[in-house]
Amino acid sequence: MPATRDELMTYLDELGIAVSTIEHPPLFTVAQSQELRGEISGGHTKNLFVKDKKGRHFLVVAEESTLVDLKSLHRLIGAQGRLSFAGPDAMMAMLGVEPGSVTAFGVLNDRDGRVTVVLDEALLMHDMVNCHPLTNTATTTIGVDGLMEFFRSTGHEPIVTRPGGETVEGDGQDG
Numbered sequence: 103m104p105a106t107r108d109e110l111m112t113y114l115d116e117l118g119i120a121v122s123t124i125e126h127p128p129l130f131t132v133a134q135s136q137e138l139r140g141e142i143s144g145g146h147t148k149n150l151f152v153k154d155k156k157g158r159h160f161l162v163v164a165e166e167s168t169l170v171d172l173k174s175l176h177r178l179i180g181a182q183g184r185l186s187f188a189g190p191d192a193m194m195a196m197l198g199v200e201p202g203s204v205t206a207f208g209v210l211n212d213r214d215g216r217v218t219v220v221l222d223e224a225l226l227m228h229d230m231v232n233c234h235p236l237t238n239t240a241t242t243t244i245g246v247d248g249l250m251e252f253f254r255s256t257g258h259e260p261i262v263t264r265p266g267g268e269t270v271e272g273d274g275q276d277g
Contacts, residue, residue, distance in 0.1 A: 104198020104211045107235045113210060117255055119248035128202070128238045144230030144243055149204040151193050151217075155183035159196060162265065163206045163233075164222035170265040178263045179220050198236065205234040206249060207242070209258045219253055221260035 105113070114121055124142060150162040154176060164170050172185045190201050196217050197208030209217055225231050231249050235242040244252070253260050 121242050121244045123240050123242045125240050145225045145228035146232045151188045152185040153188045154181035159217045162220045165224035168222050203238040209256050219258045219260040221262050
């Protein structure tokens with residue numbers, strides 16, 4: 103069984119990562135989230151779950167305004183051939199979420215390490231980042247450092263890149 107929202111919150115708490123969560127009606131698109139979010143500060147994410155021609159899966163976590171070029175992204179992240187969207191069965195099996203609820207937090211459910219996280223460098227420019235907490239009926243705000251710690255704790259060191267530009271070495275943070 104995939105982790106639940108409550109299990110995610112417990113996991114983050116056990117890591118000592120502070121978050122805040124706001125409830126809202128289900129949101130399926132960036133446009134819907136922009137209409138309903140009000141004044142939630144920080145970077146807002148859009149997430150793409152894709153695969154390459156060899157069947158490797160990638161979770162692209164991008165700033166909502168970033169144009170993700172799927173025709174060229176494969177070259178930046180070491181994928182084999184152009185990327186295409188992964189299906190709902192793979193999404194549920196690897197991330198534990200359904201279409202419309204893809205989130206950076208989904209890698210909590212990827213216990214076998216089958217998913218590579220691709221993080222948009224633009225998100226590192228924010229102090230706080232907003233993601234769905236394994237459901238699209240809420241938004242959770244987490245510090246960028248906390249998000250990076252979360253990724254690492256799940257064994258998912260992200261590839262930091264500009265989805266329409268070149269790959270950035272390291273995690274994009276000082277020190």
